[in-house]
Every structure is written in structure tokens, then in C-alpha cells.
Amino acid sequence: MELQLDHLDAFVTAVDRGTFEAAARELSVTPSAVSLRIKALEERVGRILLLRTKPITTTESGETILRLARAVRLLGQDAALELHAADGLAPAAPATIPVVVNADSLATWILPVFAEVAAHHPVAFDLSREDQDHSVQLLRDGTVMAAVTSSREPVQGCTVQPLGSMRYRPTASPAFAARWLSGGRATEFATAPVVVFDRKDDLQDAYLxxxxxxxxxxxxxxxxxxxxxxxxxxxxxGWGMLPDAQAARAVADGTLVVLDETGSVDVPLYWQQWRLHSRLLDVVARAVVSGARRELHGQGTTGAR
Known part of the structure; x- marks a missing residue:
């Protein structure tokens, strides 16, 4: 199956930007040109790849082609970098690498890692935030190339590396603890208000x-x-399960208290990425693994946020 690069580029740009009009602006062509390229790609593949909704969504066949299109684009950017370096030229335009990361990692340890990578390599990160138990779907459908996830089972076509665990403890303000949980009895937790991240967050429920x-x-x-x-x-x-990386300073200065020193929950995290021989993607992976091993605990029991 021979596919044209400009057709694949139009396809991935339309998916990322959500409309043909937005894709056309990025590619400096007309919306009709984008539509024609994608139609030609669909005819070549023999499948419908896009649903013309707003924003555009991919079909199951489209997910397969999206993964291919992203891989081709990244490998092309890798090659451009090597050629520029061989000629002594400034780096080519940054390569965009889409990654999904859980909220607590974004709020604590991983952004400094990405900043360090971007300071030394021509990389632009397109970050999605998703619960680590649900992020693998974005790998499957081609939305992202890599993920911080709690799933140790590799998505088809992906590799997995352990990162370590985020340790969560039941935490509250001193005033809240004195009002609602002063006796330390389990029955008190049945009436004490609790803070929950969203409907997917099971950490507090698991502790209860x-x-x-x-x-x-x-x-x-x-x-x-x-x-x-x-x-x-x-x-x-209310009380809530907070990661050590986020709460340690407040616990040390007394503005937060740990309600149960034996009640910690360790959430193991893994780095999954496409099985793709890309120098830039490998640079990101090495930096993430190194940063995680400095900041996270060893592997532990499962959790969910």
C-alpha cells in the first residue's frame, strides 16, 4: 500500500486541529485541498478514515492510519535533524511529540523533565491530561505516542518501562482533623467530608x-x-489522598497533617511508548525514566488517579 506523504500529513493535521479549515491554515493550503488529500488517502486505503464531525473524529481504521501518519512525521523530523546537523545548520523546526500524563505527575515531577529536554533538543510537547488508569486508550487510538500510565501490560505496538510509584497518604488540615477525626475511629470517616478528584478517582474510596x-x-x-x-x-x-511530592512541605510545616501513618497507597507508574526507532522519542523516554527514578518511590500496590 503506497501512501503519499502529503496525504498523511493532511490527515494527521486535520485530526489534531479538529477541522479542515484549521488544518488548511497550518498547511497553507485551502480547506478543499485538505479534503481532497484525505479523500485520496481514503480511496487508497479503501476505508473511511474520518467522521466529518466538529471536531473531526477517526474511525477504527482511521486510528490505524493515524498511528502510521504520526510515526512517519516523527521519523521525517528525525531525519531532518540529522541532515541539518551533518551540514552544520541550525536545528530544523521542533518535532511535536504528543504525550498523555496523569494530573498528579504534571503537578509534581514531570514538567521539569520536559523543560530540560526542550532546552537541549528541538522538541515541542503536546500534553494531554488523563487518569493514569485510562491513558492507554489514547495510545491505542493514535492520539499520543507515549503515556505515563498505571498499566504494566503493553499496548499493542508499545514498549513499557517502570518508573516507580507515587505514594499517597490520607491528609487534612489540622482544624479539619480536630473537628471530624479527632478520635481516630473508622466510624468517623463515614461522616467526615472527603475531597475527590473526579469520578474516576478511586484513591479515597479504596482507603475507606x-x-x-x-x-x-x-x-x-x-x-x-x-x-x-x-x-x-x-x-x-475535606480530607483527601495527597501524593508525598505535593504534600511533604505542608506536612513538615504543620499546615497539613497525615491522618493515618499506616494508610499510604503506592500507585505504580509506567512509561509506555510506541515501538518506534526515533532518536527524539528515545531522548524523551530516557529523561522521563531518569527523572522518575529520582523523584518516585519503588514499586508498590495499585491505586487510581
């Missing part, structure tokens, strides 16, 4: 079940942003 408490019993506040989640706990809105 370990204490013999029905997770549906206490009132809950949903705060779907990692930094705001920590602020909400600090303000006394």
Missing part, C-alpha cells in the same frame, strides 16, 4: 474500604485539578 467504611457514606466534594485539589484539602473542605 480498607477502613471498613462504605465509600458512599461520607459527603464528597469533586475538585478536578491537582493543584486545586491540594488547596481544597488545605482549606479544610
Amino acid at each position: 474500604r480498607r477502613r471498613g467504611v462504605d465509600p458512599a457514606a461520607p459527603p464528597r466534594h469533586h475538585v478536578p485539578a491537582s493543584a486545586d485539589f491540594a488547596v481544597a484539602v488545605g482549606l479544610g473542605l
